Amino acid sequence: MIQPQTHLNVADNSGARELMCIRIIGASNRRYAHIGDVIVAVIKEAVPNMPLEKSEIVRAVIVRTCKELKRDSGMIIRYDDNAAVVIDQEGNPKGTRIFGAIPRELRQFNFTKIVSLAPEVL
């Protein structure tokens, strides 16, 4: 349940450390974003000497939420933090490595590259 003003960790090595959600892509008055949704975010904290800098506006896809993810099989998955992966307009990740566990749902949303880079897909 990510909404504007939510701070998210960055789960890749694109250069950003922390993002703040500004807007949720999808519908005009969409309230919350869940895993697999694309958001517009501003970089609040960045790693020095990287292509991405602080206060830059980027798009990101949410990969982990503290709010539970419910699967059709009845399984409920809850992560420990809110995290996103910085992507470009097409949906390809800007970084080359992904950190942490990624849920399988991202494959359905056509973020196959993120899933393939993930160290663990749960």
Next chain:
Amino acid sequence: MQAKFLLRVRPYRKAPLLQLGHCDYRIYVMVLQDVFALRTVQNSSEQQSPTEILKGKTILKVIEKNIISGSRSQRTRYNPATTMVLKTELCRFSGAKIYPGKGIRFIRSDSQVFLFANSKCKRYFHNRLRPAKLTWTAVYRKQHKKDIAAETVKKRRRATKKPYSRSIVGATLEVIQKRRTEKPEVRDAAREAALREIKERIKKTKDEKKAKKAEVMSKAQKTGKSNVPKGALPKGPKLGGGGGKR
């Protein structure tokens, strides 16, 4: 050709919903055991309705990662996220069984997965309570050795071995049985007899050696010169002694 099935579980229902690839029957399978193994059902060209097939206790297999060969509409609906895991897991906190469709899975930031049977276990975990201190958890029960008597009895039962009653290459079954039923007195008597035999044999060879030696000595004295080389004499008794000792 065999039909393959997608098993989808509706949450909050105890019986899973079974959707067959070829026909639109919906069958409710009761959960009978902890792990229900399923085997592929024959093609419906056999003209058996799915209920009949299940009554005959055929079990169905869910092939998780294969694409379902069914009608096209079913194929497009295949979704890896919805295939069910048909195995009960254990709660990390209480040790209770978690049936499919129940429980909460918590993935920590270090990618360690915790399974909880219900929100009670989850809540206690997050409040950092120790399961070893709560009487109702499996960890506590194991630590305080509750209900172990039944387990140890079971283990003892398993330990008793039956005497191996099969013929081996070296000895046929009758020989083995005969040996087994032999009384110790009989065995001792047989052993003694064998020993006696060996002793007699040794004695016999020794006597023979002595006799031979005496003959040779006497012959040597008569001739004055020892025609037989000295090496022969010591060789003789040694050879005989070696055989007897064996």
